[in-house]
Amino acid sequence: MxxxxxxxxxxxxxxxxxxxxxxxxxxxxxxxxxxxxxxxxxxxxxxxxxxxxxxxxxxxxxxxxxxSSRSSKLMHGGLRYLQMLDFKLVAEALRERDLLIQHTAPHLVKPIKFVFPFFKKVVDRAFIGSGVMLYDAMQSVGRKRAVPMHRHLLHDKMLDVFPALDGEKAVGALEYYDAQVDDAxxxxxxxxxxxxxxxxxxxxxxxxxxxxxxxxxxxxxxxxxxxxxxxxxxxxxxxxxxxxxxxxxxxxxxxxxxxxVLASKGIHITIARDRIPAVPDTGIITQTEKSVLFIIPWDEYWVIGTTDTPWTQDPRDVGATAEDIEYVLEHANAVLADDLTREDVIGVYSGLRPLLxxxxxxxxxxxxxxxxxxxxxxxxxxxxxxxxxxxxxxxxxxxxxxxxxxKDTQPGRPSLTRSVPVIGAQGYESLVRDKQEIGRRYGLDEIRVDRLLFRYGALLSDVLALIDEDPSLGTPLEHAPRYLRAEVLYAVRAEGARHLIDVLQRRTRLDYETRDRGVHAAPEVAALVGPELGWDDATRDREVETYRDFIAARLDGEHTTSDEQAAARLADAPEVPSRR
Missing domain, CATH: 3.50.50.60 (FAD/NAD(P)-binding domain)
Known part of the structure; x- marks a missing residue:
């Protein structure tokens, strides 16, 4: 083999x-x-x-x-840790981030540009600017840079780069780079x-x-x-x-x-990409009184978060409340020229940080x-x-x-992961060079090919091989056209998906990429993966019904006013059907 x-x-x-x-x-x-x-x-x-x-x-x-599937989807050095004078941690994180971009997982981790707006012309430019200067300097010690240097933006240039910023509040900005990742x-x-x-x-x-x-x-x-x-x-x-x-x-x-280990809840919302105009692949970072606010470009939408509140309910039942969503909207609106409303929210996801x-x-x-x-x-x-x-x-x-x-049972076995890449990295650059030919051969536009390369890296060849065997798999899902039918099949044939929610929530991200949270795509996806997993009609129907009930409970929780209420909704709606 x-x-x-x-x-x-x-x-x-x-x-x-x-x-x-x-x-x-x-x-x-x-x-x-x-x-x-x-x-x-x-x-x-x-x-x-x-x-x-x-x-x-x-x-x-x-x-x-x-x-690990509910993060801000960033591989970053931890700019805020400089405020805590934790220089060793930041240096370590930057070194690891650059290793991921350049060698370990270039197909899964890519640079992203952030604008950090200033609201106090002199103080912010001096304080934040000195911090980012140090952040950049730490990336240049003893190795080739993986991302460009930062630059200062005056007021008008700031609005050229990120037109959606509130120019009456923000007096200028700083532009710097980090990296993003599809965490799941x-x-x-x-x-x-x-x-x-x-x-x-x-x-x-x-x-x-x-x-x-x-x-x-x-x-x-x-x-x-x-x-x-x-x-x-x-x-x-x-x-x-x-x-x-x-x-x-x-x-x-x-x-x-x-x-x-205590649990702290962080939630994120998704907003349509055209709702917040900006230069491509540029996001926003700013501080709030409790956490850091990110407005992150991701495919055809924005990921905005996060919160930081104690969670004392069952970790399996973590969910967002109406208050959580309003908090994120309020702090995003504090920096944006045009306010976002609850109606702009496409999806919501919630996770727990383990606080040691x-x-x-x-x-x-x-x-x-x-x-x-x-x-x-x-x-x-x-x-x-x-x-x-x-x-x-x-x-x-x-x-x-x-x-x-x-250390006592197997001494003398050093780690090799600094040099061994994650699967999909080897051969990735070759496919990137051939992406126009891939698009021509399979009838895919450049956006689609870039999206596929980011998901699969060199393993994209395996996904395309499914289309070679059955050209119908090269068509998009009817209710989720961002994904090809081949991707759904590949999720169970190679990526370990066992249930419908594994495909809809982690192999794809339909639970927060579409307003219906993937409910309308569920029957089509179940019909594709069912034969691979040996499902009969009754099992397939249970998987679809379980997913619908889970999403309904999550949506219901998003209109509650307390963690207890949100958790109670999800406690009654398991993610996968019970064994029979």
């Missing part, structure tokens, strides 16, 4: 991966078992697999179904990259208990949520990358030591590694946990936690 085909997460391959996990016995354990399929867990699995270790990765729901697809590609290096990976597979030999954790008992089957997976070392579910997993392990607190408990013999924003800790012998950090530094976090976990 070729490396690329080994990476494919097909329905049949999932059974093979589960079989390999079952084969991890006390006599033949995995080197590393990773629990949690967000960016930290996927990154750790990829890191460990590229070291030549035998690796398992399990996730209760779909890849990136929690925090990035995690899925990391998982495929781990599989390409022989990791055994399974979504919809939850940990129901941790295995012990004396005081040492030697793996986990897991349940295949698709069938209900439970089995044991033995491992020399286990890594917990549970995000906001970290404490639940620590309690399940019966740990006497642990990390305390001081170590919850101390145990004799326990050890901890604190690295600025993230912490790696030995919860029990054989069980290490990682929490905190930021999306951009996921690779450093993965390296840290794998180093920490295997």
């Amino acid at each position: 070729s490396d690329q085909h080994r990476s494919e997460l097909t329905p049949g391959n999932r059974a093979e991966h589960l079989s390999r996990l079952r084969a991890a016995t006390p006599q033949n354990p995995l080197d590393v078992l990773v629990v949690g399929g967000g960016v930290n867990g996927a990154g750790a699995a990829f890191d460990a697999a590229t070291r030549g270790l035998s690796v398992g990765l399990v996730e209760t729901r779909d890849w990136a179904s929690g925090t 697809r990035f995690v899925m590609m990391l998982v495929r990259s781990a599989a390409q290096h022989d990791a055994s990976v399974a979504n919809y597979t939850s940990v129901v208990d941790y295995l012990h030999e004396g005081t040492r954790v030697i793996g986990a008992r897991v349940r295949d949520e698709e069938t209900g089957e439970e089995f044991e997976v033995h491992a020399r070392d286990t890594i917990l990358a549970g995000g906001v579910w970290t404490q639940d997993q620590q309690d399940l392990a019966g740990a006497d030591a642990g990390l305390e 607190q001081p170590v919850r408990k101390n145990s004799e013999g326990g050890s901890t590694k604190v690295s600025r924003e993230h912490t790696v800790m030995e919860i029990e012998p054989g069980l290490s946990a990682i929490a905190g950090g930021k999306y951009t530094t996921y690779r450093v976090m993965a390296e840290d936690v794998v180093d920490f976990a295997i």
Whole structure:
């Protein structure tokens, strides 16, 4: 089997991966078992697999179904951390961002330009300008720049670049660069990259208990949520990358030591691209009293956010309230010339940031590694946990936690991920050079081809091969013309989608890219993926009905006035049908 085909997460391959996990016995354990399929867990699995270790990765729901698919979709250095004088963190994040753009994932991470408006001519230009100057200087130390230098914009030039800004309030601006990423697809590609290096990976597979030999954790008992089957997976070392579910997993392990992780809710809204005029690929960043406001160009719409409020409800039921949406609109309108209204909102998505607190408990013999924003800790012998950090530094976090976990059992296995790219990167530039020919051959305009290259990189060849086999797959979805039918089929044939919501919410983004949140496209998508997943008519109808009910609950929650009410709506509307 070729490396690329080994990476494919097909329905049949999932059974093979589960079989390999079952084969991890006390006599033949995995080197590393990773629990949690967000960016930290996927990154750790990829890191460990590229070291030549035998690796398992399990996730209760779909890849990136929690925090890692609900971010601001930025790979940024963290300009605001300069205000906190955290220079090391910013330098590290900038280094990682540039590595992603230039080598690791140029197909998934691309530069984006931001305008930072000034409202106090002298003070802002001096204070913000000096900060961005330092930010830029830190990118030029010892390496080739991945993005252009910043520049100052006087009032009229500012309005040329971003005409939608309120010129009566903003007196000038600064223009600088960071990078953006499709967060859910990035995690899925990391998982495929781990599989390409022989990791055994399974979504919809939850940990129901941790295995012990004396005081040492030697793996986990897991349940295949698709069938209900439970089995044991033995491992020399286990890594917990549970995000906001970290404490639940620590309690399940019966740990006497642990990390305390609190949840903070951040929501984003989407607005039609023509509603806010600007130079292409240019966004806005400004500070609010509670958070940072981003107005980010993304395909044919804007992503605007975010909020930062404590979440004390069940993490599975996170949703936006009317107050959240009004907060984002209010702060966007504070910098825009023409006010946005609730009627302008196309979609809304909500996520939880895992906020790391001081170590919850101390145990004799326990050890901890604190690295600025993230912490790696030995919860029990054989069980290490990682929490905190930021999306951009996921690779450093993965390296840290794998180093920490295997230091006694597999010493002398250095990380290789600084040089090993994410799948889809190799051959990407060649396809970019051929994009006009691709468009001509398949009848696709330049916007469509660019969009496909950003989603798939070099793997676009596999998607186009489906169209070669069946030209009807080259037509757009009727109710979601941004996507081709081939993309939907590829989501289950290669990208590990198991349910309708996996396709509509993470392989595509129809849950916030269309006003109906993907409801009208659901039957067509279900009809395409159903045969691949072995669905009968009743199963297909249940998938569509479940998705409709989930979206209805989310929309209902967006008109409530409290987190409790929003969570209650979603608690009664599961994302996937129950097993029958």
